[in-house]
Amino acid sequence: MKPPTPSFYSLAWRWHFYAGLLVIPFLILLSLTGIIYLFKPQLDQLMYADLLQVPVAEQRLSADQQLAVVKQAYPQATIQQYLPPTEAGRSAQFVVDHAGQGLNLFVDPYRGTLLGSQDAQSNLQAIARALHGELMIGTLGDRLIELAAGWSIVLLVSGVYLWWPRGSAGAGVLWPRLASRGRLFWRDLHAVSGFWGALLLLFMLLTGMTWTGFWGAQFAGAWNHFPVAMWDAVPKSEQLAGSLNSSTRQTVAWAVETTPLPLSDPHAAHNGQVMPDTSPVTAAQASLQQVVDTAAARGVLPGYSITLPKGEQGVYTVALFADDPRNDATLHLDQYSGAVLADVRWKDYGAVAKTVETGVMLHEGKLFGLANQLLMLAVCLLVLLSAVSGLIMWWTRRPQGRFGVPPLRHDLPRWKTAIVIMLLLGAAFPLVGASLLLIWALDWLLVRVGTVRGLVRG
Template sequence: MKQSTPSFYNLAWRWHFYAGLLVIPFLILLSLTGIVYLFKPQLDQLMYADLLQVPVTGQRLSADQQLAVVQRAYPQANVQQYLPPVQADRSAQFVVDNAGQGINLFVDPYRGMLLGSQDAQNNLQAIARALHGELMIGTLGDRLIELAAGWGIVLLVSGLYLWWPRGSGGAGVLWPRLGSHGRLFWRDLHAVTGFWGSLLLLFMLLTGMTWTGYWGAQFAGAWNHFPAAMWDAVPTSDQQARSLNTSTKQTVAWAVETTPLPLSDAHAAHTGSAASQAGSAAPQISLQQVVDTASARGVQPGYSITLPKGAEGVYSIALFADDPRHDATLHLDQYSGAVLADVRWADYGLVAKTVETGVMLHEGKLFGMPNQLLMLAVCLLVLLSAVSGMVMWWQRRPQGRLGVPPLRHDLPRWKTAIVVMLLLGAAFPLVGASLLLIWALDWLLLSRLGSLRRLVSG
């Protein structure tokens, strides 16, 4: 019996439908939260100008004097991080843990006064970032975002196949037929916006995947390698630099996430001293000494200083720069002030440099406003494509039920595209596992429907 529809296309059509069903809600969420985070500099200035801007009045206080202001206001709080002023007219910022609540405190570095506070987890930017990265539900959310991003690539590949022109002319292919109405209008809008945004969307999905907790961690472990000699003479902990990052705040760059956190030694730098002989810890260096080290080492403004955790913790100076060529990650012994590690752009491998550049483009930081506007356009294209896709499905859904729209019969076999999607499943394990699961469920369902089974078998 001659089959009426190529089984390859049947599978492609269903994959595109399933991918859209899974991905569209996530793409809408990622686009909206991405727009918020994309314009973080402008929104921060608009919403928190009273906390960020200060008048320049004389000599700036030392970092330790600024720290004293915070400790007087919050004597029971644990100070976790210090962000020196980025410019002369900007405030300093401290991040503290006050009875389990994270608080951002802003200090006027000239007048030595507390300007105000901000909930570190429940402000607009922190919420947008947490939603964007892990849906505010931890590891499960991270895996769902990774799964959605991987399926977004499947959606893109299958969508390009469905879009591929099979006739002449660019109407409905390269530009929408604006004079059309109904389903044809929405089809053109969906196909054309999807095509023009496909490469940029692929770029966004791939650069975003590098930050995910499973695939991204495996990718970083495979490619982020530094000379072993960098750590030979340094006592290291069992923690990695990624532990300095949180769902709401990025501290260290992706390229150094897999590097080990060194340990401070309270006695090694003070051999023979009274403190060492007595078995007690040496005194901790001052916060200003850490700032001075950053300046002496040429770290550009915009860095943060993470304070030591415990007796063996280190001071970590980290600059996750808009231009990754200025990235810097330094770890200092909290007692001697010795620089235990100093990792810069020159130490990154080719893959790390490529990823870091891509991430900055993704976040709209590399080329200022033009970069922001380009990424905004991508987000708007994604939103438009998602909405038009939902409208198309609603118009073509099986009458009276929610399901796969009817198949078209005018498309050729696409063995190459099938191979591409299988390769994607192999490259992204979570996608591959879910692809097999959906394929199995789809086959089991179809096996109980005789007419549809004959349609895709043979």
């Protein structure tokens, strides 16, 4: 006798279970590391005030004089980046490679003293970013995070379907029954927190996916286009601006990651193009202070970084990944002449890039200050509450020695719309689609094996 066709409701329970089993550990990790990065300004001030704050004096040293301080203290180090002071009472920062170790060095820009150093990869914020983006294991971690984010969307879709009130909406649907005990209490916490956080979590997942190495890279390649004329007269390298970003440090904005890095002209210094240079930097190279002056003349707001050239054809890159993306700036300068080879701003972004950049700043809690931080904190706490309550529900009801996959029931109609949504999700996110097919095949096999065993026993 052919077994009855299972309802979509019962299938949704199984998919919700599988999705939760896969992504709850990731959601807990992403929420905790997200909270740490969310409050980076406050935490940095609390933990590193002695490195960040300096007494204001009348005269600030030039960028090249500050660079000389670092070179004297670390003569064998490779200088990678310079971050000018963001305001009067702040230190300057240099990022260097010293014997294979990345260091953040802090300099008093008034007195020329080295305030101290920080491990560039092992400080709290760098670790939080690396865990949040790639689990500190490189490409594999990036793909796992992308897979978890995609499956989290499956979790949301199936969860909202299971939550959807089929009677009166109220206690247990819009607010938890706090007087209840046991499984009912945890069920209410899980369902209600999941519902109220669903749309915001979906926003967080989609904006976060744009930074992933597979789907995010394809998305950026499809939508991030700039006028070809911007690069017509500029010699281009095979490297992209996104190569300046790393798992622990964000240098350029998402919108410009797919743009090419220009090349410097080594002969420019012999063509009368080098501007006067009184700094301790090699005479044939444009000075660091010249780059700072160019950034100021071009209206780049404080908070930018300057990435120093790599090799004879490398360029200076001035990059401002601003809290308000309308202030974003990415400038590439010839390392010899100091000429600006490219200057990309908000006005050059396409509609999709502007939308994504705005979403990313909301995601990181930077666009509206403390209010934005508190809103994103609430989302993280709702995610943590829903995840932990889901784990507790599963742990308390699972059969001894088994995973406790929800059984298939046959008493409710299919919901075809939800099936279409699942198919669309699989098509939109290829890694999720491939894993959906794999888990569907395994689930189908387990169901068939269980059915055959039941018929044999019968």
